Amino acid sequence: MDEGVRERKKRETRAQISEVATTLFFERGFDAVTVEDVARAAGVSKMTVFNYFLRKEDLLFDRESEGVELLRSVLANRGKKSALVALRDEVRRLVASESVFTTFDHSVLSFWKLVQGSPALRARTRELADEARDSLVPHLERPNADLVAGVIVAGWRAGYRAGLEAARQGRSAKKAAAELERVLDVTLVAARAAMRG
Amino acid sequence: MDEGVRERKKRETRAQISEVATTLFFERGFDAVTVEDVARAAGVSKMTVFNYFLRKEDLLFDRESEGVELLRSVLANRGKKSALVALRDEVRRLVASESVFTTFDHSVLSFWKLVQGSPALRARTRELADEARDSLVPHLERPNADLVAGVIVAGWRAGYRAGLEAARQGRSAKKAAAELERVLDVTLVAARAAMRG
DNA sequence: CAAGAAAAATAGACCCGGTCAAACTTAAAC
DNA sequence: GTTTAAGTTTGACCGGGTCTATTTTTCTTG
Numbered sequence: 001m002d003e004g005v006r007e008r009k010k011r012e013t014r015a016q017i018s019e020v021a022t023t024l025f026f027e028r029g030f031d032a033v034t035v036e037d038v039a040r041a042a043g044v045s046k047m048t049v050f051n052y053f054l055r056k057e058d059l060l061f062d063r064e065s066e067g068v069e070l071l072r073s074v075l076a077n078r079g080k081k082s083a084l085v086a087l088r089d090e091v092r093r094l095v096a097s098e099s100v101f102t103t104f105d106h107s108v109l110s111f112w113k114l115v116q117g118s119p120a121l122r123a124r125t126r127e128l129a130d131e132a133r134d135s136l137v138p139h140l141e142r143p144n145a146d147l148v149a150g151v152i153v154a155g156w157r158a159g160y161r162a163g164l165e166a167a168r169q170g171r172s173a174k175k176a177a178a179e180l181e182r183v184l185d186v187t188l189v190a191a192r193a194a195m196r197g
Numbered sequence: 198m199d200e201g202v203r204e205r206k207k208r209e210t211r212a213q214i215s216e217v218a219t220t221l222f223f224e225r226g227f228d229a230v231t232v233e234d235v236a237r238a239a240g241v242s243k244m245t246v247f248n249y250f251l252r253k254e255d256l257l258f259d260r261e262s263e264g265v266e267l268l269r270s271v272l273a274n275r276g277k278k279s280a281l282v283a284l285r286d287e288v289r290r291l292v293a294s295e296s297v298f299t300t301f302d303h304s305v306l307s308f309w310k311l312v313q314g315s316p317a318l319r320a321r322t323r324e325l326a327d328e329a330r331d332s333l334v335p336h337l338e339r340p341n342a343d344l345v346a347g348v349i350v351a352g353w354r355a356g357y358r359a360g361l362e363a364a365r366q367g368r369s370a371k372k373a374a375a376e377l378e379r380v381l382d383v384t385l386v387a388a389r390a391a392m393r394g
Numbered sequence: 395c396a397a398g399a400a401a402a403a404t405a406g407a408c409c410c411g412g413t414c415a416a417a418c419t420t421a422a423a424c
Numbered sequence: 425g426t427t428t429a430a431g432t433t434t435g436a437c438c439g440g441g442t443c444t445a446t447t448t449t450t451c452t453t454g
Contacts, residue, residue, distance in 0.1 A: 009421095010431080034410060045433050050412065120411095126323040146358060147380055150351030151387055158344040183344055186394050190348055194387035206450090207402085231439060242404050247441065317440095 014052045017042045021059040026110065030060065030118040057124040060114075068132055075139045083139045084195075087152070088188050095181050105173050112164050129153050141195065148194045155187025211249045214239045218256040223307065227257065227315040254321040257311075265329055272336045280336045281392075284349065285385050292378050302370050309361050326350050338392065345391045352384025 020042040024033045035056055039046045053059050070090075078086035115121040136149040163180035167173060217239040221230045232253055236243045250256050267287075275283035312318040333346040360377035364370060 013431095035412085036410085046411095047413090047434080048432060051432080054412095056411065123320050123324065126327060127320065130323060144355075144380070144383055147352060147355040147383060147387075150355045151348050154347030154351040155344060155391075158341075158347050161343060183341070186341055186344060186391055189394075190344075190387040190391035193390035194352075194383055197383050197386075210403095232441085233439085243440095244405080244442090245403055248403080251441095253440065 013042075013044065013048070017044060017049055017052055018059055018062050025060055025114060030114060030121055055124075057120055060121065061124060061128070068128070068135060071132060072135065075136075082141075083136075084148075084152075084188055084191055088184065091181060091184050095177050105167075109164065109167055129157060132156075144194055144197060148191050151191045151194050152187060155184060155190065159183035159187065210239075210241065210245070214241060214246055214249060215256055215259045222257055222311060227311060227318055252321075254317055257318065258321060258325070265325070265332060268329060269332065272333075279338075280333075281345075281349075281385055281388055285381065288378060288381050292374050302364075306361065306364055326354060329353075341391055341394060345388050348388045348391050349384060352381060352387065356380035356384065 017038065021033070021038040024038060024041060035049055036046050038059065039049045042049070049059075053062070071087075074086055074090045075083055081089070115125060130153075133149045133153040136152060137145050140148050159180040159182075162183050163176040166176040166179045171179075214235065218230070218235040221235060221238060232246055233243050235256065236246045239246070246256075250259070268284075271283055271287045272280055278286070312322060327350075330346045330350040333349060334342050337345050356377040356379075359380050360373040363373040363376045
């Protein structure tokens, strides 16, 4: 028995809450929805919500940690490549596979707008960025590892912003993705420069 | 009449509150002190505290915006220098003038410890970093300005961490400051690389 | 100097995110 | 079917932060 009734219900409840919450957030904006609103709409108590999600922001960023997970796995299975090259190659692969195009479609633009509209959510993105940086440091060669990790994360954020901005201006998702790739290429150069010292 | 009783009292009250608050924070830790504690100790009401300081964190970071101010003035009066060189020169000047040494003395180490011990304060430092980045962008040459600003801020943060870490390990403030300067030099190289593309 | 305008401080109620303790419900294990 | 443990709920509580109405204080002007 891999999954009893208990486990199943937990998974369902969690998914239910997250889904309901996301819907409400898009309808009314993050700050205008209280946790109790979410709880009521999900047919559950406020405590239960906080039982599944540590912070209110996690209701939205639930699968955002997948990004950190991907980062980790790329660095873990990089063979003889340097961390920098492995990351660059992964980005190229993503852009080539076109799966990244959906990153800059309309739905993600409104997601971005939602995030930008809430101080708490913006703060959470910053926190996630710092976490990514810290988890990156051990995979980089010793001198200046902290700086290099910071540069990479700064580059990722800048690339993301550039892509979203391009998409916001009505350019195609493909062009937006290309913009992301370009900024990341520049970032790679900068990171290498930082690594040499 | 440049300053009536009204202005003077405002200034005094504000200083009083900030001072009392800082003392309490160092005594008991940021999260263990409530705003009402601060208000009571300052002989004032809670509302008055929030009247002078928008957020609780501002009670501690009151003069932290001086840094942003310095940044602004350096960039404004840089003559023909590039923004990057102007910033590098300012850092050199600070380190040479030894005024930066006090940045890594014991009192600032405990300040740092205080900040690191509180999620709210750490979040605020991240917010300040992003604000600094955004205020930097307009002063940089066009292509990749956003990325370059991000690199500079990442470098500044990394340098600061490096200096504090050196100080924490018992090295002299002078050596810690030299460490900061070294990281910033590397950052300059990386930023230049990012600028060229 | 007196009286009213303007600014600032106060008390108090209120909202929301988040935590805690204790009781209750439900599924698991025997 | 009874015990045991996990999960949920309720309700109280705390602290940051906002709002309103009231009072105190300073400034101004006649």
